[in-house]
Amino acid sequence: MCIGSSPNRSKRTIQMNTFFSKTRTFTAIAALITAGGLATAPSAETQRSSVKLLTANFETRHVVQVEAGDFHFAPGQVAPVHTHSAPAVGYVAKGSIIYQVEGEKPRVLNEGDAFFEPVGPRILRFDNASATEEAIFIDFNLEQEGEPFIVFEQTPTEAIDRRTLPTFDLSDTDINQVDIHEDNIPAADAIVVETDVATVGIVAEGVVVIETPGVETRRIVAGQSFALPESVSGTKIRNASGEVSAKVISFRLIPSKNAIN
Structure with a gap:
């Protein structure tokens, strides 16, 4: 399986963005750093930790790309009823979201929570839980x-502030599971990636340097996304x-042959 960044967005994606406000190609939540929107940066005494936030399971699918978006919802903003043709996984970077899948009770996703939107069922709510x-x-x-x-049931009447992140291309990839992990890296410390599956991610706080053998070193700041190819065991993510x-x-991104439910 190969993974890489797609430099151009497809015509279909541009058409979908008709209903979204002006996009920004490389910003995500970085503006929050200067605005103080994210939680106060942890102190240097923070201990290294790694926790699995969520496992998302779905029918095996031949994934050719991972398209990412960074959504900013104004106070009280309500999402239109919609469905997904492709499973979506994500992370709440700020605030709280009221999330409801058709046939299920609504629940609250808080800052730091991961989520999964399945293929098929109507997503009745994905609303900003705060009025302020x-x-x-x-x-x-x-x-x-x-x-x-x-896919929207009806044309949205309110602009949605979606800021595009790079789309990552995949090949020869049958996937039926995604494991979502949170890693906290103390100041001047590093973690070593111990996985052999393709991985995408975001930096939620701080600045990291990603060092993969045979690949140019990358510096990723809060709000930016990244991708790691399969067979990346030995990749080091270092707190800058x-x-x-x-x-x-x-x-x-767990291949179907390796997935454990």
Whole structure:
């Protein structure tokens, strides 16, 4: 399986964005850093930790690309009823979201929670739970050839602030599971990636340097996404700061032959 960044968005994606406000190609939640929108940066005493936030299971699909978006919902903003042709997994970066899948009770996703939107059922609610504060979430859509990232029942009447992140191309990839992990990296510390599956992710706090053998070193700041190819065991994610901790959210794309439910 190969993974890479797609430099151009497809015509279908551009058409889907007709209903979204002006996009920004490389910003995500970085503006929150200067605005103070994210939680206060942890102190240097933060301990290294790794926790699985969620496992998403779905029918095996031949994923050709992972399309990502960074959504900023104004206070009280309500999402239109919609469905997904491709499973979507994501992370709440700021605020709270009221989430309801048809046939299920609504629940609240808080800052730091991961989520999964399945293929098929109507998503009745994905609304900002606060009447006074902005909510921000990032999602990754696991698309087969020609699939849109979202389908609205009716044309939205309110602009949706979706800021595009790079789309990552995959090949020869049959996936039926995504494991979502949160890693907290203390100041001047590092973690070593111990997985052999393709991975996409975001930096939720701080700045990290990603060092993969045979690949150019990358510096990723809060709000930016990244992708790691399969067979990346030995990749090091290093906190670039000697003063504050960093937080990384990774989405591991589990091939169907390796998935454990």
